[in-house]
Amino acid sequence: MSTCHPARTTTAEPPTAQHTLLVALAGQPNVGKSTLFNLLTGLNQHVGNWPGKTVERREGFFTFDGTTYRLVDLPGTYSLTANSAEEVIAREFIIRERPDVVIALVDAAMLERSLYLAAELIALPAPLVVALNMMDVAEQEGVRIEPEVLEAAMGVPVVPMVATRGEGVQALLETVHRLACGEVPYVPKPPQIRADHREVLEEIEGLIAGYVPAPYPQEWVALKLLEGDREVTRMMQASLPPDRWEEVHRVLRAHDDALVAVASGRYEWIGRMVRAAVTRPKAGQISLTERLDRWATHPFWGLVVLAGILGLVFWLTYTIGTPVQDLLDTYVVGVLADAVRAALSGGPSWLADLLADGVIGGAGAMLTFLPILVIFFAVMGILEDVGYLARAAFVMDGFMHLMGLHGKSFLPLFLGFGCNVPAVLGTRVIESRRARLLTLLLAPLVPCTARMAVIAFLAPAFFGSAATLVSWGLVLLALAVLALSGAVLNRFLFHGQRAAFIMELPLYHLPNWRTIGLAVWQRSLAFVRKAGTLILAVSVVVWALSTFPGGRVEESFLAQVGRWLEPAGRWMGLDWRLMVALLTSFIAKENSIATLGVLFGAGESAGLAETLVATFSPATALAFLVTQILFIPCVATVGAIRQETGSWRWTLFDIGFLLVVSLAGGVVVYHLASLLW
Amino acid sequence: MRREPKGTHLDGPATGGSGVIPLNVLQPGEHGIVVQLAGGRGLLGRMTALGFTPGAEVTVLQNFGRGPLIVRVRDARVALGRGEAGRIFVRRNAG
Numbered sequence: 001m002s003t004c005h006p007a008r009t010t011t012a013e014p015p016t017a018q019h020t021l022l023v024a025l026a027g028q029p030n031v032g033k034s035t036l037f038n039l040l041t042g043l044n045q046h047v048g049n050w051p052g053k054t055v056e057r058r059e060g061f062f063t064f065d066g067t068t069y070r071l072v073d074l075p076g077t078y079s080l081t082a083n084s085a086e087e088v089i090a091r092e093f094i095i096r097e098r099p100d101v102v103i104a105l106v107d108a109a110m111l112e113r114s115l116y117l118a119a120e121l122i123a124l125p126a127p128l129v130v131a132l133n134m135m136d137v138a139e140q141e142g143v144r145i146e147p148e149v150l151e152a153a154m155g156v157p158v159v160p161m162v163a164t165r166g167e168g169v170q171a172l173l174e175t176v177h178r179l180a181c182g183e184v185p186y187v188p189k190p191p192q193i194r195a196d197h198r199e200v201l202e203e204i205e206g207l208i209a210g211y212v213p214a215p216y217p218q219e220w221v222a223l224k225l226l227e228g229d230r231e232v233t234r235m236m237q238a239s240l241p242p243d244r245w246e247e248v249h250r251v252l253r254a255h256d257d258a259l260v261a262v263a264s265g266r267y268e269w270i271g272r273m274v275r276a277a278v279t280r281p282k283a284g285q286i287s288l289t290e291r292l293d294r295w296a297t298h299p300f301w302g303l304v305v306l307a308g309i310l311g312l313v314f315w316l317t318y319t320i321g322t323p324v325q326d327l328l329d330t331y332v333v334g335v336l337a338d339a340v341r342a343a344l345s346g347g348p349s350w351l352a353d354l355l356a357d358g359v360i361g362g363a364g365a366m367l368t369f370l371p372i373l374v375i376f377f378a379v380m381g382i383l384e385d386v387g388y389l390a391r392a393a394f395v396m397d398g399f400m401h402l403m404g405l406h407g408k409s410f411l412p413l414f415l416g417f418g419c420n421v422p423a424v425l426g427t428r429v430i431e432s433r434r435a436r437l438l439t440l441l442l443a444p445l446v447p448c449t450a451r452m453a454v455i456a457f458l459a460p461a462f463f464g465s466a467a468t469l470v471s472w473g474l475v476l477l478a479l480a481v482l483a484l485s486g487a488v489l490n491r492f493l494f495h496g497q498r499a500a501f502i503m504e505l506p507l508y509h510l511p512n513w514r515t516i517g518l519a520v521w522q523r524s525l526a527f528v529r530k531a532g533t534l535i536l537a538v539s540v541v542v543w544a545l546s547t548f549p550g551g552r553v554e555e556s557f558l559a560q561v562g563r564w565l566e567p568a569g570r571w572m573g574l575d576w577r578l579m580v581a582l583l584t585s586f587i588a589k590e591n592s593i594a595t596l597g598v599l600f601g602a603g604e605s606a607g608l609a610e611t612l613v614a615t616f617s618p619a620t621a622l623a624f625l626v627t628q629i630l631f632i633p634c635v636a637t638v639g640a641i642r643q644e645t646g647s648w649r650w651t652l653f654d655i656g657f658l659l660v661v662s663l664a665g666g667v668v669v670y671h672l673a674s675l676l677w
Numbered sequence: 678m679r680r681e682p683k684g685t686h687l688d689g690p691a692t693g694g695s696g697v698i699p700l701n702v703l704q705p706g707e708h709g710i711v712v713q714l715a716g717g718r719g720l721l722g723r724m725t726a727l728g729f730t731p732g733a734e735v736t737v738l739q740n741f742g743r744g745p746l747i748v749r750v751r752d753a754r755v756a757l758g759r760g761e762a763g764r765i766f767v768r769r770n771a772g
Contacts, residue, residue, distance in 0.1 A: 078723070078726035078727060079722065079725075079726035081722045081726070083719055083722045083723060083726075109752065110751070110752045110753050111752070112728065112751040112752060113727070113728045113750075113751040113752060113753045116726060116728070227722070228718040228722075259718060259721050259722065259725065260714060260721065260725060260730060260731065263725035263726070263730050264725075264730045264731060264732070267728075267730050267732075267733070267751075282752065289754070290738070293738075293739075293747070293754075297739060297747060297756075299741055299744055390756070394745060394747075394756045397745055397758070398744055398745070500716075500719070500720045500723060500758065500760075500761050501745060501756070501757060501758035501760075501761055502720075502723055502724065502727060502755065502756070502757040502758070502761050503755070503756055503757075504727065504753055504754065504755055504756075505747060505754040505755065505756050506754075507754075
């Protein structure tokens, strides 16, 4: 009995691969889906994006009892109505790919709410298993559930489990296997629409009968039309004859409250299940979560807690990340570059330069990014996993609101102070597509440590005792520009819309290190793989531009471009050398100092600072600092933006936008400062 | 990105109905039974998926009179903005 033919004899097409069963894992957010997925697939998993979408797609393989299973992790969603890309992806996958079994992961401690998704899944044409997770939490809260009763009431197999301890996994797999083989009777009892809407549902079904495109089930389509589902409405408008559509449309308009009736029908159904299966309801004790939230979500103490956590994050970054970064730079990148030079000493010098400065330099920049990236991914992963992320979003929501953003945008943006790359990648925690896009377009305006290093070098030289004041002023200016840009972009790109603020605050729980570790590993790898190619390519190109034709920066193509740009630079009081310094900061922000060192023949010593002070006015210096703090992000950040938006259009838009903003900032500040000095 | 139709109300806020109040006026510790929801389809879809449907019991856990609220609905803790909470109409429940 180790292998079997899948039960779906009704579908015409044969199973995709012999003895490989397709299983989809569905569940609402925070029910432990990642934990179960990682438990089943281990390292035998692959992370990518859903075709044409920027939503993460995870799939993996496992074998059980001689059969190979392909497990696809569907995006975590509360329902299956087309409010977001995630919901569309989840249901399209089930309807179009017809998995052999769908596992609906449900939180036993929050049975009513988390069964809502199962109430939608049970109406779809794929066999369902309900995995009742977090039985331990439910027990702690005094809730007792009888899985057999739930199973009988729903007509689908129900398996109790505790995914964090691996309990019930064996039973789940056995049930999946038997269901896929048709060894258990499967007679689902899906919810009905609320009684007062039964008639209109039938009317719609009658109107669309015969016009529903395969493989969509007719009743499901009728239900989704009543719910006002965007995608299904569009689909039926296209497939129905115009007069028939008019009729459907008229019925729908007369029942525009049907959405609530459909949802109520599902909760009534859930209510019946829960009343039958829960033998002891929740005791009224005050939970740990409630106690912690008295502080974490308090309007004042919540901010104190957040500030404390963020302080800890930065302390960690500087005490671990920066030294490791320096070590990598010296002992890996430096040593490797020297080795290449030594090995090629007999060959043409441009080849050694290309490999040592261009290729290893570019790859090295990426390598030295990794420690900080890993720390930030880990921090985000821990905060998300223990449940704190939602609280941080909660206390910051009012403030972020002013910029047209969502509370969840705060943390990624804040991480930008360390490095813009994790800030951009960190926007994944934002569910609203619009808020996410806006956040990643704005992230480069957060002054990262590399930009601050440039300020730290130039400000004391030019402004002496006022350097601290100038530095703070620059940071505040950048943040003010960020806030203003947020408000403006939100208004013009998104018509001032803001996603409604309504989100779940999950229970706090201990971090699952396996889940966090895997996420850190996969995200770092994805960054190196996807953004890495771009970073390397651009590094080599900019290196070539700054080396050829003469081998010296001051005669290079880049210098020629700088000279060509000088008339524009003059508006900001910048000469061609400062323009070139800005251009090379595209590789890495701290490069601008090194470039100035080369151009002034002074290296990065104190001598350079003195030379610069003797050459440029304070107004020029200030304009340069303003422009560089607002300037287009480094290539790594651009790579990350490209990776996360999945669109060159938005990436180029952002570069153009920041270019305009930074140059305008430079011009304004130069002229204002010239009045002062 | 389509704009949410602003007019998809399920009856306006009950003016004459006895004791029907927006959720955001409930004090911490008070309970209410959801009577009706107002809002565009997008918002209604998210509210219902998170457990707010007519008949559902809601307990206010945090409400400082300004800023977002935290409520418990169907055993879940849900944070929602003041404006969003103002679109959920409840009948105060002594229980």
